Amino acid sequence: MAVEISRRTALGALVVSSLTACRNTGWSEDSSPTTARASTGFSSLNNMKGITLSTWNHGLTANRAGIGVLNGGGTALDAVESGCRAVELDCPDMTVGLASRPDRDGFVTLDAAIMTGEGRAGAVGFVRGVVHPISLARAVMERTPHVLLVGAGAEQFARESGLEVRPECQACDAIGGACLSPAAEREWRDWLLERQYRPRINIENHDTISMLALDKNGRMAAGSTTSGLAYKMHGRVGDSPIIGAGIFVDAPIGGAICTGLGETVLRTLGAHLAVEAMRHGMTPQEACEHAIARIIEKNGNPAEYQVGMLALDFHGRVGAFAVQKGFTYALGESLHDAPSELR
Ligand code: ASP
Numbered sequence: 001m002a003v004e005i006s007r008r009t010a011l012g013a014l015v016v017s018s019l020t021a022c023r024n025t026g027w028s029e030d031s032s033p034t035t036a037r038a039s040t041g042f043s044s045l046n047n048m049k050g051i052t053l054s055t056w057n058h059g060l061t062a063n064r065a066g067i068g069v070l071n072g073g074g075t076a077l078d079a080v081e082s083g084c085r086a087v088e089l090d091c092p093d094m095t096v097g098l099a100s101r102p103d104r105d106g107f108v109t110l111d112a113a114i115m116t117g118e119g120r121a122g123a124v125g126f127v128r129g130v131v132h133p134i135s136l137a138r139a140v141m142e143r144t145p146h147v148l149l150v151g152a153g154a155e156q157f158a159r160e161s162g163l164e165v166r167p168e169c170q171a172c173d174a175i176g177g178a179c180l181s182p183a184a185e186r187e188w189r190d191w192l193l194e195r196q197y198r199p200r201i202n203i204e205n206h207d208t209i210s211m212l213a214l215d216k217n218g219r220m221a222a223g224s225t226t227s228g229l230a231y232k233m234h235g236r237v238g239d240s241p242i243i244g245a246g247i248f249v250d251a252p253i254g255g256a257i258c259t260g261l262g263e264t265v266l267r268t269l270g271a272h273l274a275v276e277a278m279r280h281g282m283t284p285q286e287a288c289e290h291a292i293a294r295i296i297e298k299n300g301n302p303a304e305y306q307v308g309m310l311a312l313d314f315h316g317r318v319g320a321f322a323v324q325k326g327f328t329y330a331l332g333e334s335l336h337d338a339p340s341e342l343r
Pocket of ligand 1: 227229237239258261
């Protein structure tokens with residue numbers, strides 16, 4: 001694979017595109033701060049009710065749901081939950097929700113996390129049959145003293161919380177009547193012929209949905225929901241439900257979210273790294289580049305994996321950067337190509 005370093009060119013392009021994108025959303029750094037948020041550095045938004053920023057093409061689905069919530073006066077937390085739920089139900093999507101590709105043993109296992117700028121967080125890992133893992137993550141945050149529940153215990157808590165958990169072999173009855181969706185089962189059976197695990201870059205141009213939202217009152221939330229890597233080992237949990245790895249948000253600084261090969265992000269706590277970089281003065285764009293550079297430094301040959309990172313600060317400024325080209329993201333209702341280290 002020909003690999004060309006394109007960081008500088010890409011940075012120039014993105015700064016322009018981010019600024020344009022911000023202008024298009026109606027956000028302005030010059031507008032007066034709301035009184036409630038003056039100390040956060042939050043800038044009021046002109047006609048808009050908030051910002052939504054999400055990974056991949058299916059970020060558009062998530063953002064539309066989130067924008068609906070924000071326009072109705074809902075919070076960033078509600079917007080993120082609702083955006084992630086919309087993608088969890090998106091059946092042709094085989095990377096999020098019960099219709100996803102399974103692990104190597106044929107089980108769909110799901111991870112999710114949610115966090116607010118005030119430092120409240122909840123997450124679930126390795127859950128089966130849960131229709132809305134993002135809502136389960138929120139329930140962990142709001143109804144337990146814990147941050148992370150996994151496996152059977154998390155499923156038990158889902159039932160106790162009144163969330164829908166489908167029994168094994170009815171997990172996907174809404175989409176096909178078997179444990180796996182027909183499309184996922186076909187692909188898994190093909191995969192079984194070779195049984196070779198290889199991370200696939202930019203799979204279908206959508207993957208984990210990770211989302212950031214900033215509401216009109218200057219509250220920020222982040223969320224992520226995924227089936228993780230296709231054909232992963234049974235029991236594997238990625239970066240998405242690990243607070244600080246897949247998502248992190250901290251008022252009054254900002255938030256960051258990741259997608260891609262989770263192990264590379266886990267080794268560096270990528271989202272936390274980007275938020276800390278913003279705390280030390282970097283723009284969201286610089287912070288994404290800084291975190292991706294660290295991920296590459298720690299994980300070796302960048303041609304072998306993809307990581308996409310998005311960041312948003314309390315001014316409404318956006319950053320996006322990836323290891324490889326092909327990482328798309330949605331800002332509000334517009335889709336963008338993130339610049340990348342390699343192309
Ligand atoms: N980061 C996720 C994981 O490693 C996968 C993804 O973003 O597609 O589980």
